[in-house]
Amino acid sequence: MFEHFYQIETFFQDRKQYGVKPGLDRIHKLLELLDNPQKKINAIHVAGTNGKGSTIHYLNHALMSNGYTTGVFNSPSLEGLTGHILLNDNKVPEKTFIQYVNKIRPFIQQLDEASNHPTEFEIITAIAFLYFADNADIALVEAGMGGREDTTNCFNPILSIITNVAWDHMDFLGNSIESIAYHKAGIIKGTRPVIIGEMNVDATTLITGEARKKHAPLYAAGEAFQYTVTDITATHQTFQWISASGNRLEVTIRKTGVYQIRNASLAIMALMLLKGKGFELSWHNSLNGLAAVQVPGRFEQIHTRPSIVLDGAHNPAGVQAFIDTLTTYFADVEKHLIFAAFKDKDLKQMLENLEPYFSTVTLTTFDHPRAAGIEQLQKFSSSRLTLYQNDWQEAIKSISLQQEHACYFITGSLYFIAIVRKYFEEIIDL
Incomplete structure (x- = not known):
């Protein structure tokens, strides 16, 4: 049994020897041993080359402003091990983290003995699902790398978001935009809505094809919704968000980069879909939440x-x-x-x-x-x-x-x- 957090840090440092291993076999086995906590939560999955974390920040603050208890799983963490897992924007307490590691450790040992060693990231992911199942009304899960074979792609989301597709992680995801898009499109699940941001034609075509194959309703930036920038000041930027169905919102966010307007627009589309699924959301509260967001480490x-x-x-x-x-x-x-x-x-x-x-x-x-x-x-x-x-x-x-x-x-x-x-x-x- 672990009693102190330095023991936890040593344990996770030791797990680094198992490296980064794409594939879902180990995480599925580990979650099954834990009675599948990922099946006990409402969760949104967010993938993309850039903008994942920011989009989640906007969604998170809008949902919290409406009184929801939100879980966020993000990678990389800006604040150590516990910074991967947030509840209402607060890191999981070290004492709580120790308790979950102790709960999961016998199952890690079981898989180790079968030479199917869970990686550091897989263990943290499993802890996040356990914590969210116990505490969160809704969870926002950021894909680590790619999507299709990423550890986080182990649950059935209420909706998915793909922010964009660009060159990154080519060693794992391939040397073409189509290959990278193929990996991102892997988070699309049967009949579950997917929102996609601005991307080139090749990526859009591939993701659209995946959505069609999975019978997943697709909401693409520029078609299902669009935005027009109306004002940029020294401290804030304002834009009008318009959906294809005629919904209009005047949105103000902090000056955190012009690209954040794109990320906030994706979050608003997600809020629209959540409202349609029965989530009780006030636009007044949601817009106040969006206006308060400061994304750490992003401009x-x-x-x-x-x-x-x-x-x-x-x-x-x-x-x-x-x-x-x-x-x-x-x-x-x-x-x-x-x-x-x-x-x-x-x-x-x-x-x-x-x-x-x-x-x-x-x-x-x-x-x-x-x-x-x-x-x-x-x-x-x-x-x-x-x-x-x-x-x-x-x-x-x-x-x-x-x-x-x-x-x-x-x-x-x-x-x-x-x-x-x-x-x-x-x-x-x-």
Whole structure:
């Protein structure tokens, strides 16, 4: 029996030896041993290359504003093991997490003895379903990687959302948009509605075909619903949301990136469908919930004078969204970039897109097996003004708090953004 959380952390560190193993056999066996908690909850499944976490944030706050107790399972976590599992926006308490690990441990050992070792992520996923079955009115589950063979694809959702399809995780998902879309489309379930965001024709065609095959009603951005931006200020952005059936809403969200309007629009379509399924939702409460959302690590301004912005732009599509927001809000100011990313990302494309927008670019690294080192990053930098710093904390300390009119942007891997954000929490009140 585990008694202390440091024992839990050691246990999960040890499970890393089993790596990332796509496939659903182990998670289904583990959940079956636990009496299938995933069948005891109302849950929404969200997949996509970018925007999953933000879409869930908007949905989560709208539902909480209507009095629902919401569970959120997200990956990666910005706040350690317990940050993967939230109830009404609060991390699962460490004491509760220990209790669930102790409950699940005998079944993990049973599978280990059969040489069918559950991975770290599979165990955390199973704990999330147990916790939500005991506590949540509705759960919002973020797919880890892809969808079809992702660990989270082990339940029958009340509806699914695919935010977008772009290049990422090609080693696992394939080297074509169609292949990546095929994996995302795997979360579509028979007769269950699916909402899809803006994506190219090839991805849309494949996902539409999957929905048709599964007899799943499809609600596509630009067809079932659309939005028109009406106002952007220094602190907020407002848009009109319109459904094909004639519903109109005036929506205001915080200034967290122009791309967040797309994510909020997907959440509104989901709320419309939930209302049609009998969920008691007030639009007044829902819109208040949407307006209150601040997505951590997504174009998050954590300091002013000078401005310091964190953004988890971890692939080329994310970088383009970051640049779109950058040029909207910070067009005429001096800009500096600090960047670190995983080595299996398209570093060349990301840096080519980023470097022209900044007065200086500092490339750094961090402690993670997948982190790109300085030598690798140097190969892809084409700017003469690029700086290199092996110690990311030293790179952060180089930010001049005296340059009130300069802006500093820290981007790259979400894992990197998480540790940077934690670092700033210790020196400023986020």
